[in-house]
Amino acid sequence: MKSEAHAEVLIVGSGAGGAITAFELASAGMDVLVVEEGRSHKGGDYGQACPEAMKKLYRRRGMTPVVGRVPIGYVEGCCVGGSTEINSGFWRRPLPEILRDWKSGFDLVDAGLESLEPHFLFTEKILNVGISKQEWPASTRLFAKGIKAMGWSGDEIPRAARNCVNANACANGCPSGAKQGMSRTFLPMAEAAGARVQANCKVISLVKNGSRIVGAMVLQENENGISEITKVTADFVFMCAGPIQTPALLRKSGIRRNIGNNLCIHPMLKVAARFKEQINAEDSVLPLLQVKEFQPEITIGGAFYSLGHLAFLLSENWPQNLECMKWHRHIAAYFVGIKSTGKGYVRPARFDKESTMIRYDLSKEDLVNLSKGLARIASLLLAAGALEVYPAIYGVPSIKTEDEANRWMTETIPANSISLTTVHAFSTCPIGQRRELCAADSYGKVYDLDNLYINDGSMLPGSPGVGPQGSIMALARRNALFFKDHHK
C-alpha cells in the first residue's frame, strides 16, 4: 500500500465475516480493500507442531486470557483467514429457538431460519459442508457407543472439510487443504472478483468526521520488517475484525454506544478419557459427534488432541497424572461446552496499545451447568468403555465409576479449581432494531454513523448455542447483499 490509499469499501479483517463480505461486494463491482493484521501463510506453514502454529497463526501466540472470577483461556486466529484457519471446520446452523430469542430480545428483523436459508445454502455449497464419507476414527466410534448407551440424541456434525485426510492438524492450520478456511475459499474468490487483500496491515484507529468514517490509520509492515503508518480513505467501512478486536478498535476510535458491553462466550471444560484399547487419537481427526440432548445449555463433543494438548489438559493434577502420559495412545479428548449466562465486556487496555482487556464473570448457573456437563460426559465415556476420565479441574481425581460421575449432578465444581478455555466469543456489538440495546441496526449499520458497518461474530445478538461460524457467515452474506442492493 502507498502512504495514502483509497477504497470504495474498506473491510477490516479477513475471517469468516470479512471474507464473505469482500466476495459479495467485489462481485457486485465495488472497489474492495481487505486489510488483515496477521500474515498470509502458504501450505508449508500449516500443520506444524502446536508451538510453531501458535506463534504463526494465533493472536498473541494464543495468550489472550479472559479475566474474571474464573480465568478463561481464549484463542483466536490472527492471520489471513482469521479463526477459520485454526478451527475444526464444524458447521452448525443456529437453533430455531435462538433466532426467535434474537427477534424478541433485540428485534432483529429478517433473520429467521427461512430468511437465512439461501445464505446457508450458498455458503455451505462453497465451503463443501458435509459429513465425513470415511469410516469414523476410534475416538468417534467410542463416543457414538457412549451416546447410544446413554440413550441420548446426538449426531455427526457437518464440517467444512472436504476430503479430510485425518491429518489431525485442524488447530495448527490444515496442511492438506481439506479444511475450507477463508484463505482457500472466499478470499481467493474475492480476489478473483477484484478485491485487494493486504496482510500485515493493522488498523490503529478509524478516522471520523461528523457522522461519517472517512478512513482508517493503518500500521503496515513492509518487506523489510519496517512498520509505517498509512491512511486509507474509504466511502464505506466494514468492521470484520472479530468479537474482540472489532469492539476494541471501535472504542479506541471514540465509537462506544453499546459497543463491547455484551460479551458472550462458550466456556469449555476439557476431559481426557483413557480406554482399554489403543485408539491412536493423535493420528486421526477429532471426534466428529456432539450430544444434542442438553443443547443449547450444554454441548458435549470431541476436542483436538495431541501429546502436548494432553499434557496441557492433565497439568492441573500433573503429579498424579504424569504416568497417564504413557497411555497417550489409549486416550482421546472431549469437552463440555455451555451457553453461558454470565456477563462480560471488551475494552482497549488502558496502558497498553497492543492489548485488549477482556473480562467475563461466570454465573452460578454456568458452574452448575459445567458440573452437570461433567457428570454427563463422564457417564457417557464410562458407558463407552473408558477406564478413567480426567477432568481439567485441580484436586478432582480421575472419574472411574458412575457414582463418581453422578456426584457432579448435585455438587458444583469449585470456581478456583476449574480450568476453562473458549474458542467462541460473540455479541460485543449486537445488531437489531432496539437502539437502546444494539450497536447497529438489523443489517449491521452502526447507529448514528452513515457509513460504518459491523459484519462479524461481534454482531450476533447472543450465543447461537452452537459453533458460530455458520451464523456469522449467513448473517454477513445477508447484510452484504442488503448493502449492495441499497448502495448500487
Added chain:
Amino acid sequence: MELTMPGLDTHDLRSNKGNNFLQAVVEALITFETVKLSEQQKIQSLNYAHDFVQSEIQSLPLMLRALFFLGMMSFRFLVVITQGSGFSKLPLEKRKTIIQSWAWGRVALARQLFRVIRSTALLAFYEFPDVKTNMIPPDDKSDLQVAPR
C-alpha cells in the same frame, strides 16, 4: 491430595542461554519419566520448552505480564527467605519440591501464578519432536488395571 512427583532428576540440564531463572523453573517442572531421551535430547527439549514459555509470557497483555512478574518476584523473595539461596542456585530436587508446593499446592493464587508456566512448558515439551517419538509405553500391556497413580 498426594503431591509427590515421581522420577526426580538430579542432573542440571540448563544451558547458558536465555533467562536463567525461567530455565530453572522449567527444568523443575519437567520430568523425563515418561520418555526415553539422550542427555543431548533432554537439553534440547528443555531449551525448546523454555524458549516457548518465555515467548508466551512476553505475549501476555502488559497488565497481566506485570502481575506475573510481581508474583514471580514474590516467589523468588520467599525462596531466598526460606531457603537462604536464590531459586536458580538450589539443587534440582529442592527446586522440584518447591515448584510442586506452589504449582500444585493448596493456595489458589500460587497455582494461578504458575499455571501459565506449567501448562505452556508441558505443552511445548510434549510437542518436541524427539519427545513425541520416544514416549515410553505403559508397563501393563494387558491394561486391565487403571493407570498407576
